[in-house]
Amino acid sequence: MVQATSRKLQATSIEIILVACSFRLVACSSYLCTMNKKVRVRFAPSPTGGLHLGGVRTVLFNYLFAKKHGGDFILRIEDTDQTRFVPGAEEYIFQTLEWCGLIPDESPKHGGPHAPYRQSERKAMYMQYAEQLVQAGYAYYAFDTPEELEAMRNDFKTAENPSPQYNQFIREKMRNSLTLGEEEVTRLISEGMPFVIRIKMPAGETVSFTDMIRGEVSFQTDQVDDKVLLKADGMPTYHLAVVVDDYLMKISHAFRGEEWLPSAPVHILLWKYLGWENEMPEWAHLPLILKPDGNGKLSKRDGDRLGFPVFAMDWTDPKTNETTIGFRERGFLPEAFVNLLAMLGWNDGTDQEIFTITELIEKFSMDRVHKGGAKFDYEKAKWYNHEWIKQSDATKLAPFVQQILAANNIDVTDSNILHHVIDLVKERCTLLSDFTAQSRFFFQSPTQIDIDAIKPKWDEKKNLFFTELIRAYELSTLWEASDLEKEFKELAAANQLKPGELMLPFRIMLVGGKFGPGVFDIAALIGKIETVARIKHTLGLLS
């Protein structure tokens, strides 16, 4: 009996081991095999201007993945191109992340154990790795001037090969440490001849890796050129910097745009040549966000051309002083912006489209990220914002609305009234900026009265009705919307008029035009004095 039980137990434990093993196998075929490794992701923008939709989406996917797996999200500034430095761009990136609520755990601003997080400040570190590669024969010095490179491209340009590369064949014909001989190289360097360090791409090899989104991707090394690793000014290029920093910062998963896919073999080889192959992060190349109307990556210009924002927030170019509109200033709620970005290339497999950031973190998974690029649809973007405005309560909306109203010279003193107004009008506001037109009349008498909408059907009977309505309302002791409606309708009946014919004129008197929530709600909220005054005013215009 005891034996039987223990055998049974044994069987069960074997089963458990089997299950565990198969789980392990499955897990190891995917990025989950780094479960034992702390998840650390990074977003590494170059501070050259406003942060684009696609950039923020890359941030978002990084952030969601990190938070989902209890990991860290690092912001690293890739400012290795000093010629492209734009003042204010870095601060703009921080403000954008803050507005979106995607706060890094480590960054130049927040600090962290791997500081500095600005590549320009890490300059000294890169040289040794480049030298290490040269010593090991994986890289070489190249002394070719920009003019010589230009000449090479011209000389070797043919119809079949319009853009010749500095590759395994061409390098034999150029001035570098592979062709020059050791003495000459030492001499040139000691004389202060500017040089770059290039990777020596091997001949006839295949470089493969498993992309988290695309699966296995392979490249022939013969097709890849000898990319510059270290520039003449001593700064690394992206290729070297991304590998060195991802290694030093212990990045576990590297997400970036699809435009980086062709240079992936260079990076893979670098990880290998530097001896860090086992530490290499999992790669994921995110699909691009495309122009709505045709071909190519979405750019700032498309927004200008088609009339929608592309940057997260307003960006003023310090050189031209030109401002490009951002989603924030256009009237988007940060939650809506994040939500719509998440849905560009990802979904949770259900019909749900509205997600809070908490839900996104909970439900996000890389294997539901799309391979194909997505055309940006501004109409759909607005729909997300509208949904968010509708489902947000007045308390949440109030600060945004108050600020917008203030910017439009509408003073709000009573927050109760503001909340009430927001509840009344929010369903007709697609953008936060719509609150101005939709609620101005609650706080100010309309300056423009659409009198033409009343005139055609205006007659003495109606004139009399409104004169009586003034009296009735003046005497009224109750001032709820339902009371006002009741009085209005009773008076209409007494005058043998249909209330419907009178409601439009009444609305125009209060609002100025054919829009807005229920008239009696408006009258109730603006109060007796204001209601009566507005009726009188329009009556004056009609006589």
Add this chain to the structure above:
RNA sequence: GCCCGGUUCGUCUAUCGGCUAGGACAUCUCCCUUUCACGGAGGAAAGACGGGUUCGAUUCCCGUACCGGGUACCA
């Protein structure tokens, strides 16, 4: 040119070999509302093409086409 990636309604997408191909935005019709919205009901609208594999392909494989990305001492 070469290399890499992608391809389901106009747009974003679901589908992990069984499909009368589902949802959302936009669009159209109607209802609600004597404003504008919101809301509700409905309509039109898709698997680039050609070969395989299979009892059966949108789904798997190959080719073609098309689209995109890359081809810098830019990222």
